[in-house]
Amino acid sequence: xxxxxxxxxxxxxxxxxxxxxxxxxxxALSKAKNVLVLIGSAGKARTIRNPFTFEERRxxxxxxxxxxxxxxxxxxxxxLHDKTYNDVAWINQVQHVVKETTL
Numbered sequence: 093x094x095x096x097x098x099x100x101x102x103x104x105x106x107x108x109x110x111x112x113x114x115x116x117x118x119x120a121l122s123k124a125k126n127v128l129v130l131i132g133s134a135g136k137a138r139t140i141r142n143p144f145t146f147e148e149r150r151x152x153x154x155x156x157x158x159x160x161x162x163x164x165x166x167x168x169x170x171x172l173h174d175k176t177y178n179d180v181a182w183i184n185q186v187q188h189v190v191k192e193t194t195l
Contacts, residue, residue: 095123095124095125095126095163096123096124097123097125098124098125098126098194099124099125099126099127099128099190099193099194100120100123100126100127100128101127101128101130101186101190102116102117102120102128102129102130103130103131103132103172103186104126104129104130104131105131105132105133105142105149106129106131106136106142106144106151106152106153107133107142107143107144107149107150107154108143108144108171109149109152109153109156113153114156117129117153117156117157117167121166121167124158125166126167126168127167127168128143128168128170128189128190128193129153129167129168129169129170130170130171130172130186130189131146131149131150131153131169131170131171131172132174133146133172133173133174134146134171134172134173135174136174146171146193150169152167153167153169154167168193170189170193172185172189173185174193
């Protein structure tokens, strides 16, 4: 089946990754060949607001698609670092990561 989009992007902190996040990714997979999941606050130390590291959150997302034939190859997970009080730098970072991910 032909997909409407080549790539859809989902940005979030995923603290933690939960079923509603998965539902959004599943919907995106139904419309796109691939889904790029950008995990925000990727470089932050563990805190009450950010209890999970980037690696732990990436594993949660990848594990959710491990048993689905082919879908684990279609979900691309990358870090997104905070650019506090600098929206332009944050937008540039997002654009750069999306551009380098273009398949």
